[in-house]
Amino acid sequence: MDRRDFIIKGALGGAGLLISGVTGKVFASSKGSKKPPYPYKPIDPAMIEKKAYDYYFKGHCAYGVFASILDTLKESVGGPYVGIPGELLEYGRGGINGWGTICGALNGAAAIIHLCCRDWKTVVDALYKWHNETPLPIYNPENPRKYKGALGSSISTSPICHISVMKWCEKTGFAYDSKARSERCARITADVAKKTVELLNAYYYGKLKAKTVPGIYKTKMECTTCHNMKVGG
Template sequence: MERRKFLKDALKAGVGMAVGLTIPEVASAKGAGKAPPLPWPYVKLDPKKVADKAYRGYYEHECCDGVFAAIITELQEKVGGPYLGLPLTMMWYGGGGVAGWGTICGTLNGAALIFNLTCKDFKPMIDVLCEWYQTTPLPTYVPCEGPYCKKPFPKSVSHSPLCHVSVQRWCKIATVYFGETVPYNSKKRSERCARLTATVAAKTVELLNAYHFEGFRPKKIKGKQKTKMDCRLCHEVTMKELS
């Protein structure tokens, strides 16, 4: 589609939804307010700016929405169009591994949606992010505000995309680091997740910039038995037995 027509259609869609229509109005506007097909346009974003926003966003609507809203508000401002139709709290449900169920880490869930909206290769992009997430000592972001401003914080390797596993592994390491028990419901653990939200938001933008502007092509990861998680986390088996 021609870019001008795309933006025109997109703008119509976005504006139609942004004015707060009632249900019958939305239903009758069917067609007129139809969202353009994916992927939607992406412009180069500043990972540092997005990270700062995501850090604050965590303390408003948790991890998943923190990543999502930090990036979407930038795209709303710089691209507009269909992005304007997305409610800023729509990913709040993802907090704590989906409403506290400890499943997929909310930061990954929020980022996955952004990849789906903006990349044809969204699945391998998600693979690259999850693989980085579960093998890297995190969080690396250090805030310039808040109760732990500029203070270093313990990092942990999650070995898993799961919220429960990621949080508990960090709590264990933090307990040794601070020399006192750091439980999952502590302020320190919240701060860790806020920093993680900022760290993952920045990484997501780095990957998007690389994909859209630097020719980066993500490599797909093949799963076993329908999962790409590290099997040894829950099963007492060696990788050799599994392959």
């Protein structure tokens, strides 16, 4: 090893020690590891909901949640997050490329949770259960981007994009391809991002009080919610 290589490697090693000293409190086992979980620093929920709302209009729902939190961690933690592109989750829009399967916001949230938490399953369960039982959207931006009128809210009872959107459409009377529906999804992106960092913050401080949701709850897909004999089966 020549003098130049020695200096460069020494500097990089020192930087690594500095970073691990700052973030080691979160997940000591993640130091020097290329695999998740990666270090985490608490995020302001109010800040992230606005950021995620704005990000929705760059790459839609899955991107909005994932990239808004990822970019924040790139700034506060750096390290392993820097090489991950937020665009990785752009495929998730509309329930994965418009197929109406898993809600894109929840898809993006699960991805970022997996990067941050060793016990990611419990955190994902807590988020999805909240989503299924909470009237959404909640977020009310100062300057709505797509629709400025009242949107109403609905309880999805499901993490499935198609079911969630159709329940809201039935309750409010808006069409699925309306500007109001797009605004609704942008606001839910904000809601999910906010709840995600609230759960991550609680997990970071050891205050997350959540239990794994039983499999029977997660696998009970009631298709007659949207499809019955009256509408063609």
